Amino acid sequence: MRKILLAVSAIVLVAATAKAPASSLRIAAVTPTPGPCAPLDATAAPGEKAYYDHLAKRLDVKVLKCPVADQAAAAAALAAGSLDMALLDRVSFAPVAGATRAILTIRPEGGLNRIPVVVAAPAAGPVKRLEDLRGKTLAFGGSTPAARALPSRVLADRGFGADVFKAELAAADAEDALGKLRSGEADAMVLHAAAWQRLCMPDDPKAKPLCKDLTVLLRARPQATQAIVVRKDIADETRYRLIGIHMPMYLENRVAFSWASSWAPKAAEFEPTEALALVATR
Amino acid sequence: MDRSAWFSAAAAVGLLAVLGGCGEKQKVVSGDWRSGIKEIRMAVSGSNDDPRIVKRRSVYRARLSEAIGLPVKLYESSDYNGVIQALSSGQVDLAQMAGGGYANVDAQIGPLAAPILTLRQAEGGTGYYSAIVVRADSPIRTLADMKGRSLGYVDFNSTSGYLVPRARLRDEGIDPDTYFGKISFAGGHTQAVMALANGQFDATILQASGGDPVNGFSRGALHTMARRKLVDLKDFRIIWTAGPIPSEAFVVRTDRPQPLIDTVRGAMGALPYDEPDLWVDIGQLDGSAYTSVTREHYKDVIALRAADIAQRRGQGGRP
Numbered sequence: 001m002r003k004i005l006l007a008v009s010a011i012v013l014v015a016a017t018a019k020a021p022a023s024s025l026r027i028a029a030v031t032p033t034p035g036p037c038a039p040l041d042a043t044a045a046p047g048e049k050a051y052y053d054h055l056a057k058r059l060d061v062k063v064l065k066c067p068v069a070d071q072a073a074a075a076a077a078l079a080a081g082s083l084d085m086a087l088l089d090r091v092s093f094a095p096v097a098g099a100t101r102a103i104l105t106i107r108p109e110g111g112l113n114r115i116p117v118v119v120a121a122p123a124a125g126p127v128k129r130l131e132d133l134r135g136k137t138l139a140f141g142g143s144t145p146a147a148r149a150l151p152s153r154v155l156a157d158r159g160f161g162a163d164v165f166k167a168e169l170a171a172a173d174a175e176d177a178l179g180k181l182r183s184g185e186a187d188a189m190v191l192h193a194a195a196w197q198r199l200c201m202p203d204d205p206k207a208k209p210l211c212k213d214l215t216v217l218l219r220a221r222p223q224a225t226q227a228i229v230v231r232k233d234i235a236d237e238t239r240y241r242l243i244g245i246h247m248p249m250y251l252e253n254r255v256a257f258s259w260a261s262s263w264a265p266k267a268a269e270f271e272p273t274e275a276l277a278l279v280a281t282r
Numbered sequence: 283m284d285r286s287a288w289f290s291a292a293a294a295v296g297l298l299a300v301l302g303g304c305g306e307k308q309k310v311v312s313g314d315w316r317s318g319i320k321e322i323r324m325a326v327s328g329s330n331d332d333p334r335i336v337k338r339r340s341v342y343r344a345r346l347s348e349a350i351g352l353p354v355k356l357y358e359s360s361d362y363n364g365v366i367q368a369l370s371s372g373q374v375d376l377a378q379m380a381g382g383g384y385a386n387v388d389a390q391i392g393p394l395a396a397p398i399l400t401l402r403q404a405e406g407g408t409g410y411y412s413a414i415v416v417r418a419d420s421p422i423r424t425l426a427d428m429k430g431r432s433l434g435y436v437d438f439n440s441t442s443g444y445l446v447p448r449a450r451l452r453d454e455g456i457d458p459d460t461y462f463g464k465i466s467f468a469g470g471h472t473q474a475v476m477a478l479a480n481g482q483f484d485a486t487i488l489q490a491s492g493g494d495p496v497n498g499f500s501r502g503a504l505h506t507m508a509r510r511k512l513v514d515l516k517d518f519r520i521i522w523t524a525g526p527i528p529s530e531a532f533v534v535r536t537d538r539p540q541p542l543i544d545t546v547r548g549a550m551g552a553l554p555y556d557e558p559d560l561w562v563d564i565g566q567l568d569g570s571a572y573t574s575v576t577r578e579h580y581k582d583v584i585a586l587r588a589a590d591i592a593q594r595r596g597q598g599g600r601p
Binding site: 058060103112113115116144146173192193194195196197198201202231233234235236237238239240241242243244245247248250251269271272273274277 | 307308309314348349350351398402403404405406492493497500540541543544545546547548549551552555556558562567568569570571572573574575576
């Protein structure tokens, strides 16, 4: 009995200790020679050293490099709790989506925020879900990147490339797109979320409600191709500080930023993300 | 204590320890920075008339308090200068303020304050506009029609309601001190709209945001008041705009702990992604998000403020 009690006690104490603040941040590094986590060695590239030093100084913890074979191995180690942070792509993230979450991705130079896109159709019409739009005509609310390229990307992320539709009409603006929907020229209207909000959620209570008869088929952000991912059991404070350190890195430490964002072409800045940024949510 | 009792006690201590740890998430940061800090103080200006603004402040306060792990106390000032002086004197740790307000703080304490976040709109812009507004039934159609007429500014410390439009008017060859027949200060955007509606001025200068001069605006004083059913948008007309003006910033005291600043930036930066419905509910435009900035982002406004102050000193200090 005493042995059992001691064993139970030891187990629970170890478990409790595991919840104490950690003294290190363990970051996955894909290399041909996987190994245990360790501080950077003297051969580290200047950018890598700058990044690790930057995080260590701002978090006030040791930052360890954890060599893994590939992103799938990083994902598995992250989910198992032997890593704290890793760069994952869509494929490696999928199996660990329940245990991990995306926190940061990159906005490219001249690129938009990962703004949500809204696809809407008349509620009384035959289009009830995204799949019903195959062979149908869409009206986009303009031709700017936010009005056309980004919504097209959101649809393509979900398997609805341009070839799926009968036609894609570029309306002059959101109001014109609604007109094309009303006139039957288009079967659905595709707007970025701010245009939808301006058109369909007006501030003026005297304004005529324009979209009450529409049903929203999709409201989603573009799917990120890669993102910095942490475990879901990491404390919010840690997540916020990681985000708060990465967001201004392009202004504060260009050497560290260039190295840390080298996986993304033409990186402008780190931007926060929703937990499922790597998933084509519906 | 006999051995049996010791074992039981050890087991109980272990159980308590694990129960205490249950549900607690793993921290990978140092928490020492909070030592000796009882609360975080944040200054905001503006009226409490708009329920959405009141809710926004409440949401920000709650989120920051949860993120920081300390109570966050809001210091609300009815005018711009209250916020400027609270931050400059160190009575508060952070504040939300427009570029003109930050320029004033910068003039007082320099690098002891720094802007850390501003809004980036869905279409990519990080600015808003200043608009000269007249009543829809006014014969005034252009800036040329305003010569000799009365104009209401918002506040001497207002970026869009004073500082920037005066500079842009000068750029267009108009001396704002002599072109208009009479100038007044309304004291706030809401007061400026009401004064215009009541015929106290021929025109007033207001903030306009959530769009641009080509696509129209969806935010700003007129829209806020229309939502509250105080005015009808159709009763007003914009005749001139200036901008874009760098949007409002979260400004922090740089002599506060760096972990506090990083946590504020991260918690606010993640808000539109963590709580997308709430983000819209508090009056933010969907698709907008916070982006990092530094003093450099506001350098033009700082220069305008310095030039305006220098010019007024040349006039004996008259605004």
